[in-house]
Amino acid sequence: MMKALLTDLDATIIDNRERRVMAVERVINIKIDNVKRIQAYNALTIEDVAKIAGVESRSKEMDEIINTFLDDLELYKFDRPVEGAVETLNHLHKNGLIIIYVTGRPGLDYILPFLESMGFPIGPVYYQRIAGEGATEIKKSLLEKAVIENGIDPRMSVSLGDMPHDGIASRLLNIYSIGTTQVSGISPEIIKQYFDDVITHISNLPLVLSRLEKEKRS
Secondary structure, eight states, rough: OEEEEEEEOOTTTEEEEHHHHHHHHHHTTTTOOHHHHHHHHOOOHHHHHHTTTOOSSSHHHHHHHHHHHHHHHGGGGEEEEEEHHHHHHHHHTTTTTTTEESSSSSOOHHHHHHHHHOOOOOOOOEOOOOOOOTTHHHHHHHHHHHHHTOOOGGGGGGESSSSHHHHHHHHHHTTTTEEETTOOOOOOOGGGSSSEESSSSSHHHHHHHHHHHHHOOO
């Protein structure tokens, strides 16, 4: 039986698209219009959202946008659970799966109350600020710490994420990696090279886990 799900938060089980747009608008002090707003909602990263608004890649504005997006706790009030995420994770938790949160969000004192207020099952949390270069190594370190401290065999766990570094870090640790495109809207064809499996809606996650367990028993 699979023992644990190690899940990312932003754009995986939490819809952070409005916060991304708000962070850009706050820094450059303009309203992103309807057409560009749709493009921004379908972008993969906060950097992509900023570029859509006309911000240059290597600029002080870009740095400020990233810092605002990650560190301004006031903006986190715009976040919402991904459709079906609360129900799916609670279902898996009630069926014996340990839910572990591995994230680049702010500290523990913020994350646990945030998850609890939205109805997610409470589980261990591992966090470190993730931005720019070194994302894969940071994520790998967090995942490794999570499986060691919780006494979990990586081969009996799965990870859930939305970014390439989520999948790459998991594979380096022999953790079966599942990518989700539910929030980003990115084509599964684009990210499947980084993950062992890709889902377009979190309600498909139990089906993937059921299949993996059958394969391990056979």
